[in-house]
Amino acid sequence: MKRATLVLLFCFSLGAAAQDNERYRDLGNKIQCSCGCNQILLQCNHVGCQSSDGMIRELRTALATYKDDEDVLNWFRHSYGMTVVVAPSTHGFELMIWVAPPLLVLSAFALVFFLIQRWRERAVPVMATGADPKMDDLRAKVREETEL
């Protein structure tokens, strides 16, 4: 029983560590290094970089302090200014930039389907008999313009 509890605790701690690591990677990829290199924090690994090591330490501290990712990003916004977060937030005004593209695509697709539906209802094709002599000129033109 004791062994089973230990195994369970170990698994739980592994899961929690994996989750923390996931958060670290996720948020570290949304923050820009402030050294002026314009690189993502976790990608800015210049030896001797004055900023990235300190910022990464701050990120780890903020991860331990705040449970909500948005709070972590807000802490960085507050400390380094709005431009430090390279991925717009998914709340409030900035949500618009995330929602607009899929909404636009879906609306456009819906519009196409709707238009096709409407046009199909209107169109009543008539089959050519092939015997109409008036069509001969047109047919000849079609043959001429068809390369095969």
Place this chain on the structure above:
Amino acid sequence: MPIIGSFCLLFALVLAAYCLVAGIVALASHSPAAGRLSESARRSGMAAFIAVAVSALALVYATLNNDFSLEYIRAHSNRTLPIPYKLAVLWSGQEGSMLFWALLLSAYGFVLRLRHKVDRRLVAYASVILAGIQTFFLIVVNFSANPFGLMDKVPPDGNGLNALLQYPQMVIHPPMLYLGYVGMSVPFAFGLAALIMKYPGEKWIHITRRWTMVAWLFLTVGIFLGANWAYYVLGWGGYWGWDPVENASLLPWITGTAFLHSVMMQEKRGMMKTWNMWLIFTTFFLSIFGTFLTRSGVISSVHSFALSSIGAWFMGDFGRLSYFPFFYAYPGFLEIAMAACVYFYVKNRSHLKAENTLESVVSRESSFMFNNLVLLASCFCVLCGTLFPVLSDWIRGDKITVGPPYFNAVNVPIGLFLIFLTGVGPLLAWRMTSLASVKRNFAFPAIFAILVALVLIVLGVRPWILGVGGPYLHWDYLPGWITRHLQSIAWIDSLSSFSLLAFTLGAFVVATIALEFYRGGRVLQGKLKTNLLAAMYHLTRRNSRRYGGYLVHFGVIIVLIGLAGRAFNQEKQQEIGLHDKVQIGHYELISQKYTEDHNDNFDSRAAILDVYKDGKFIETMYPAEVFYQPGQPNQQRDNKVAIHTTLMEDLYIRYDGFNSQTDRPIVTVFINPLVVWIWIGVIVMVLGTCVALAPNAAQLKSPVPLTVMVRGDQVQILGTAGAAK
């Protein structure tokens, strides 16, 4: 020379303005003299090119002769600058690049007016519109960004050219990009001309198709040369950083691509006329907008020139006068051009009525429609992301950063869907496709794609094990239960998942292209009694546009393979003393020596590294750092990266100088898989475009009766009997 240059610029403005005014009067007049007036307008437009060319030559001559009495040359050149880079001085600064814009526009106008016999009336209208654009740029060059401004006191030497621009790619990249940007003015002029004069039929599309393709080709080459320059010069190991100016060049490319596809609908079925008209208008607006973004400094970018008042010429301005309680607002060129387009569209929109409608979702037309929608969605996302910091600043008063995480998250899925449509489109018939036909056409490409995916998985492209490069997407805006479910599959949004999908879709598209060539080739093989390869060659000659287009698609897929390799990038930065080793992937680098070199134009410090792969010596590589104008206040530092390229991967080494704390040299090493395929793909795209630009060879007349379907006066081919099947 400055006086000649200045005079020619002013004279060019007068000529362009005359071309505009006389052209309008001639087109509006019905008197017998209108023809002569129109001819004089045409000739003055052509003469404007000669005047601008002389002005540009005067600037180049002054640069070659180190005439530092000109402020522009003092700021962008110096005595030790090599001659090829002195030529690049013409477009390396704000004033020079505006002159270069005017030169290219005049050159396009010259060719257009020279070829006026193609349709005198249409060309006369297009010439007037082009003269309007020319006049605007010449006003800007003459009165706001004149490159012939003189110094009060002549300095002994100049500041020199920006170090980042002293590369062969940079001598070619801006002219290519400008040729693309400026080239989009010509189809715009033809489109607006056709709308104004209610031009009957689709001839204007035929006339402008080659112009659009040429401009698109230049834009493509320009964009990828920029990516190539970023990769080989900037030293960060990547080729595309979603910088606002990079985005600005991508926007007209996307809408131009959409236009090149959707005009086929207009040509074949008389559909999407309004859409095409607005697409070409939008492409032109985005070209001008791109120029505005680069020049105005409204968005910070590594490419942007200093903040200047030039932006107001493009976008207008509004504000409040200091001493009067009045607000002021005036439009820029872009608003005026938009207003003109909207006016003529509202006035003549009945002329753009479609002759046919979409009849089925499963048809070639709808695949073009979806292709256009997806391209425009991508364009919208890029535009949105580029302008969002400005929008945020206006609305909330704080400027946020929209970086690669947003652009990648939004554009990668869109791009993959577009690739899917690239494969699907050719498999669908015009008007509608039966289920049996879908099954028959899709079987081979789908099986091939699945096989490729399986082979890749066997070879080790297994996102659920690799999971590299993620998390990549942002699911947060989806409902909570979906987000939780998706995030529980850790690898689903990793870059390697997208790579696997990209390779699979790429295989699907390649199979459809191969199938198209094979089927067409088989038909001709029987007719010409030749082998399959020769038949495919003849097929391409006979319908160069269609099969050239397929070659372009093939090039795009090769580029995609190169881009998909990014998921497996590796990077390592290390201090490396004498005879120290760096191990990365299969490679081992051993430091042999550090050296310094002095040159008239620059000083350099390089590391000499022996490179081994799996224990076998490959070559010695020399990454370096370079200091231009060494020891002077305007000294500029730059990287000279060393790259060992194979078809599988690039070994990319950057020398980062000495660590000031330990006094030991630092190198950064990247392994970038498949990058070379991006450049190979671009070459294929260029070749494909050249094929598509070539005129068709003589067509083979088919003696086989055709089955047609008639609705009203419209005739549609339902199928061809015998040989055509």
